Amino acid sequence: MKALLIIADGLAGRPRDVNGKTCLEAAWTPNLDELTSRGMTGLVDPIGPGIRPGSDTAHLSLLGYDPYTVYTGRGVFEALGTGMAVQPGDVCFRANFATVTPGKDGFIVKDRRAGRIASGQAQLAKALNEIHLGEKLGIEFEFRPSTQHRGALLLRGEGLSRYVTENDPHKVDATALDFQPVEGHNDESSRRTAAALSELVRYSYEVLYDHPVNRQRTLNGDHPANYILARGAADLPRLDSIEAIYGVCGAVIAGGALYRGIALACGMKRIDAPGATGGLDTNLASKAKTALETLRRLDYVFLHVKGTDNAAHDHDAKAKTAFIERIDAELIGPLMEDIDWERTHLAFTGDHTTPIDCGDHTAEPVPVLFVGPNVRQDSTITFGEREACRGGLCRFSGRVLPMLFNYNNWNPKFGS
Numbered sequence: 001m002k003a004l005l006i007i008a009d010g011l012a013g014r015p016r017d018v019n020g021k022t023c024l025e026a027a028w029t030p031n032l033d034e035l036t037s038r039g040m041t042g043l044v045d046p047i048g049p050g051i052r053p054g055s056d057t058a059h060l061s062l063l064g065y066d067p068y069t070v071y072t073g074r075g076v077f078e079a080l081g082t083g084m085a086v087q088p089g090d091v092c093f094r095a096n097f098a099t100v101t102p103g104k105d106g107f108i109v110k111d112r113r114a115g116r117i118a119s120g121q122a123q124l125a126k127a128l129n130e131i132h133l134g135e136k137l138g139i140e141f142e143f144r145p146s147t148q149h150r151g152a153l154l155l156r157g158e159g160l161s162r163y164v165t166e167n168d169p170h171k172v173d174a175t176a177l178d179f180q181p182v183e184g185h186n187d188e189s190s191r192r193t194a195a196a197l198s199e200l201v202r203y204s205y206e207v208l209y210d211h212p213v214n215r216q217r218t219l220n221g222d223h224p225a226n227y228i229l230a231r232g233a234a235d236l237p238r239l240d241s242i243e244a245i246y247g248v249c250g251a252v253i254a255g256g257a258l259y260r261g262i263a264l265a266c267g268m269k270r271i272d273a274p275g276a277t278g279g280l281d282t283n284l285a286s287k288a289k290t291a292l293e294t295l296r297r298l299d300y301v302f303l304h305v306k307g308t309d310n311a312a313h314d315h316d317a318k319a320k321t322a323f324i325e326r327i328d329a330e331l332i333g334p335l336m337e338d339i340d341w342e343r344t345h346l347a348f349t350g351d352h353t354t355p356i357d358c359g360d361h362t363a364e365p366v367p368v369l370f371v372g373p374n375v376r377q378d379s380t381i382t383f384g385e386r387e388a389c390r391g392g393l394c395r396f397s398g399r400v401l402p403m404l405f406n407y408n409n410w411n412p413k414f415g416s
Ligand code: ZN
Pocket: 009, 010, 054, 055, 056, 058, 309, 351, 352
């Protein structure tokens, strides 16, 4: 048997998104509707009722883990997702290029995203990675860029701590913050980690501000990428791999580093679909093709699409609706054609609600669909928030992957 889990980030919405309908309800989705009429739907609270999920904690929960037990922070997933081999004891950060100018109390942040830099990141990262932190600290580090200004930072050495604050002030014309031990964690290792980070970002300006890439950016009128902002400190979460729990082997197909990283932490392999960007411009047909190829070799695939959430964060109902229609036509359509429906179960859902006017994640439950030979049918015929209220799955919390695997008889028995 095979299993395919598809998560469209921030899929669900509110009725005010498009004149009384959510984007999902407003979108033309004949393929999802067809699968709905063949399967069973319901509503899932990604973590629990009334809990506003982050994408990372929501995914852990949907994959069957308790985020309150295993979640250590976002940085480690970003680091894994960019391909860094994170080891126990390492502390990782979500990090990005920014534009700063020296001020009297420190560096003033002029652009938190360095003009969404689109080229030259590898050269800048190379220069950064040549920095040597003082011998006395005995700490090594690596910065690895992912998309645009984004990247991840990994610190390695004895006695590091994830209990350090960030340097991102989260607004422009503000002074970059000092790294400090998190309140209640003012111990030697947190102080040492904060000191190493402070030294690193100070050096980052020295090696970046006059780098040829930035000289050219300044000439072009672009913001130079002359500083590093780091947040989301995390070490490797301790969790049992999916293979250890269920005895099956699978892979992740995702353009976004965060989602690849979460899946890698759970023991999935990483498969790259050509043209998968983690944005609205992603190549959905390529992801469908890659998923079908991967399913021939492995037991299951987790496929993630991000554009739905990006459009909603930008308050763009039109773009979100259009992207959902693309998911239906370019991803679900080809999968429906070529999946071996005699021996495959599919689940489709989102990781949280992202309403258009709010532009951020909210706690409402998300429609979820299961389809395949062992799935009982219910009477729902279209895939959307309202229709899912009538679905046979009713309303439940998290654990979509274990529910999907159950149809393949992969789950361990609790008790005898
Ligand atoms: Zn999300």
